[in-house]
Amino acid sequence: IFGGAMIRAILEGRKTQTRRVVGKITKGVLSRDGWRPFNPELPEDRESMAFGSPYGGAGDLLWVRETLQRFGSGTAQYAATIEGVPHRGLVPGDAVGRALWQWKLNVLSSIHMPRWASRLTLRVESVRVERLQEISEEDAQAEGVEPIFVPPLPPSPALPNGGCVLHETYLSAFARLWNSINGKKPGRAWADSPWVWVIGFSVVKP
Numbered sequence: 001i002f003g004g005a006m007i008r009a010i011l012e013g014r015k016t017q018t019r020r021v022v023g024k025i026t027k028g029v030l031s032r033d034g035w036r037p038f039n040p041e042l043p044e045d046r047e048s049m050a051f052g053s054p055y056g057g058a059g060d061l062l063w064v065r066e067t068l069q070r071f072g073s074g075t076a077q078y079a080a081t082i083e084g085v086p087h088r089g090l091v092p093g094d095a096v097g098r099a100l101w102q103w104k105l106n107v108l109s110s111i112h113m114p115r116w117a118s119r120l121t122l123r124v125e126s127v128r129v130e131r132l133q134e135i136s137e138e139d140a141q142a143e144g145v146e147p148i149f150v151p152p153l154p155p156s157p158a159l160p161n162g163g164c165v166l167h168e169t170y171l172s173a174f175a176r177l178w179n180s181i182n183g184k185k186p187g188r189a190w191a192d193s194p195w196v197w198v199i200g201f202s203v204v205k206p
Contacts (some may be wrong), residue, residue: 001110002067003181004080006144010064010120010203011081015144019178020055021188022129022195040196053127055199062201064120071099078119079107079131090116126200132178133193140170142200 001020002010009015039045056062067079075098076085086092092100099117135143147168168176175190182188 003110004067005078005146007064007066007078009123009144009146012029012074013203015142016125016140016201017139018199018201019132019135019143019196020199021182022197023054053197053199055127055197056124057125057127060124061204062122062124063115064122065110065113065118066120067110068113068117070106071098074101075099076101076108076117085117085119088116118165121204122201123204124199124201126198128198129195130198131193132190134197135171135174135198137169137171139198140174142172143174143177145170145173145177 005013006018068076068085069079071077071084073094076093077083077098078085082094084098086097087099093100140160147170178190183190188194
C-alpha cells in the first residue's frame with residue numbers, strides 16, 4: 001500500500017525501495033550450539049531473517065494497492081494520477097472501457113482496493129533488515145522522496161530551477177516523510193530508529 005506521492009514516484013521510476021517496520025521478532029537461529037534467540041545486531045542473523053520476510057524474497061511479485069475515487073460520470077479513477085481504471089472484463093465498464101464505480105462512498109481507501117483494479121505489479125529484487133537510521137543518502141533517494149527547494153529572493157528565471165536552492169537532503173526529506181506516516185506510533189518514529197525491512201523492487205511491465 002502506497003500513498004499518492006509514492007505511487008507517482010513508482011510510475012516515474014524514482015522509487016525502487018520501500019521500508020516497513022519489523023514486527024515482533026520470534027524467529028530463532030540454528031547455530032553450532034543449537035537454537036538460540038534471533039539477534040538482529042549480528043550480520044549473519046540479519047541475512048537469515050531476510051528469508052522470513054512477510055514481503056517475500058527475490059523474484060516474488062507484489063501487487064500494489066492505491067486509493068480510488070469516483071469520477072463525475074460514475075466511473076472509477078486512480079486518485080494519484082486522475083486516470084480511469086480499466087474494467088479488465090471483470091466489472092461493468094463504460095463505452096471507453098473504464099470501470100464503473102460500484103461502491104457507496106466516493107473514495108475507496110487503498111486497503112480496500114480489489115486485486116482486479118491494481119495497475120502496478122512489483123518484482124522483489126532484494127530483502128534485508130537494518131536500523132531505520134542506517135539508510136544512506138542514495139537509498140533515501142531510491143525511496144522516491146523529493147527534497148524541498150527554496151526559491152531565491154528575488155526569483156531568478158534565467159538560472160536552472162529558477163535559482164532555487166536545495167533546502168534539505170534526500171535523507172532529511174525521507175526522515176520528514178517517515179515521521180509524517182509513523183511518527184505518532186510508539187517506537188516507530190525516526191528518532192527511535194526501529195528495525196525495518198528494506199525491500200528493493202522493480203516494476204513489472206505489462
